[in-house]
Amino acid sequence: MFCYSEDDLYCEQVALADLAHRTGTPAYVYSSQTILANYRAYDEAFGDLPHSVCYAVKANSSLAVLGLLAKAGAGFDIVSGGELFRVLQAGGDPSKVVFSGVGKTADEVEYALASGIHSFNCESESELALIDAMAARRGVKAGFSIRVNPDVDASTHPYISTGLSQHKFGIAMSEALAVYDRARGLKNLSAEGVSCHIGSQILDPAPILEAVEKLLALVAALGAEGLPIRHLDLGGGLGIRYRDGEKAPAIGEFIESLRARLRESGLRVMVEPGRSIVGPAGVLLTRVLYRKKNGPKEFVVVDAAMNDLIRPSLYHAHHEIIPVRKNALPPVTADVVGPICETGDFLARGRQMANVMPGDFLAVCAAGAYGFVLSSNYNSRPRAAEVLVEGSAYRVIRRRETFEDLVRGETL
Ligand code: LLP
Numbered sequence: 001m002f003c004y005s006e007d008d009l010y011c012e013q014v015a016l017a018d019l020a021h022r023t024g025t026p027a028y029v030y031s032s033q034t035i036l037a038n039y040r041a042y043d044e045a046f047g048d049l050p051h052s053v054c055y056a057v058k059a060n061s062s063l064a065v066l067g068l069l070a071k072a073g074a075g076f077d078i079v080s081g082g083e084l085f086r087v088l089q090a091g092g093d094p095s096k097v098v099f100s101g102v103g104k105t106a107d108e109v110e111y112a113l114a115s116g117i118h119s120f121n122c123e124s125e126s127e128l129a130l131i132d133a134m135a136a137r138r139g140v141k142a143g144f145s146i147r148v149n150p151d152v153d154a155s156t157h158p159y160i161s162t163g164l165s166q167h168k169f170g171i172a173m174s175e176a177l178a179v180y181d182r183a184r185g186l187k188n189l190s191a192e193g194v195s196c197h198i199g200s201q202i203l204d205p206a207p208i209l210e211a212v213e214k215l216l217a218l219v220a221a222l223g224a225e226g227l228p229i230r231h232l233d234l235g236g237g238l239g240i241r242y243r244d245g246e247k248a249p250a251i252g253e254f255i256e257s258l259r260a261r262l263r264e265s266g267l268r269v270m271v272e273p274g275r276s277i278v279g280p281a282g283v284l285l286t287r288v289l290y291r292k293k294n295g296p297k298e299f300v301v302v303d304a305a306m307n308d309l310i311r312p313s314l315y316h317a318h319h320e321i322i323p324v325r326k327n328a329l330p331p332v333t334a335d336v337v338g339p340i341c342e343t344g345d346f347l348a349r350g351r352q353m354a355n356v357m358p359g360d361f362l363a364v365c366a367a368g369a370y371g372f373v374l375s376s377n378y379n380s381r382p383r384a385a386e387v388l389v390e391g392s393a394y395r396v397i398r399r400r401e402t403f404e405d406l407v408r409g410e411t412l
Helices: 016-023 032-046 063-072 081-089 106-115 125-138 173-183 206-224 251-265 275-281 311-315 403-407
Strands: 002-005 008-011 027-031 051-056 075-078 097-099 119-122 142-149 189-195 231-233 268-271 282-294 297-302 321-323 332-337 346-353 361-364 385-390 393-398
Touching (some): 008 027, 016 027, 016 282, 016 361, 016 385, 027 032, 032 051, 032 063, 032 275, 032 385, 063 081, 063 385, 063 393, 081 097, 097 106, 119 125, 119 189, 125 173, 142 173, 142 206, 173 206, 189 206, 189 268, 206 231, 206 251, 251 268, 275 282, 311 346, 321 346
Parallel strands (some): 075 097, 097 119, 119 142, 189 231, 231 268, 297 332
Antiparallel strands (some): 002 008, 027 282, 282 297, 282 361, 321 361, 332 346
């Protein structure tokens, strides 16, 4: 929840200018109210349909964020042992964890089995064989879903589209039935569900509904073969509004449409939303260092860079950039760039924006998902602080890194 009161930008009841002065910049700031409201929008829209909302940890894996969601009752979608460790540290319930990903290692499978996770979303037969062998050694039965590749086009950025047969993800729909059938021979596995995830930042949910039809056909075929399936995991992917004026699907309406289609199925429905829960809940605060002009071109040089937020450089993603305190100057068209020695280091290009001056603060909007988690120490820049706002209070949930942090673990 970010809005202006007079000329000052607030996160809930906290003035971001004060926060920026106290915690320094760059800093990620998250609204706990927004995170919880988005989670509840999913949970409540499902109503009495059996469901699990497994937050995709990769979008924002800060302990405090995971803790908030764990307390609210969320499950978690993880893709690594490290993410499982974080979920457990944050008090998450392992029996609500699904483990996705195309390259799970034996150590990760072992850790997940030992922790008692709900199920594995499997992407190959060799992975099924590995999980079966490791479950046998522990004397347990491991629940699994096969992530099928439904061959539908999510119509999103090519780097975050995953549901076409050319992508590395999942098992082809045409082979899925045979794979489930062969998996019957693996005595330490139990087929729990069918899963898919067709891409991310999906603004038109029609392809997700198209995938649902294909998954339901597979579930029916499995049932006919004597292989009852308990749940359908539809992955994440719902898009958010990055650009002013852009239309993004409302969580409640999207889930309503799923609910209507799946009500009679008898299946538990799982979703793995990441971005749509935390994306709108975060901003990256940055301070203007310099203004400069190269010929006719205007630059706003700020203290956040591509190491802090790589989405503009990597996906040509658009993030609105707004002043933390409005001024009365006419707007300017400028590139917003960071201190890193790369032409690709920009947060916006040719952007009409507030005419800010050195010392002013800017907020890079909708940065709560795939922001901090994708940050790095490139150019030996300590990573930003993260701050969680709760009403009129806020706390640093990850302190800014120091130079000592930069060399931790290294030897001369
Ligand atoms: N489930 C699976 C299996 C996934 O691969 C993903 C995201 C999600 C759930 C969560 O999707 P979401 O609801 O957040 O769209 N770094 C990129 C996004 C990569 C998404 C990868 N997979 C970005 O900044 O746009």
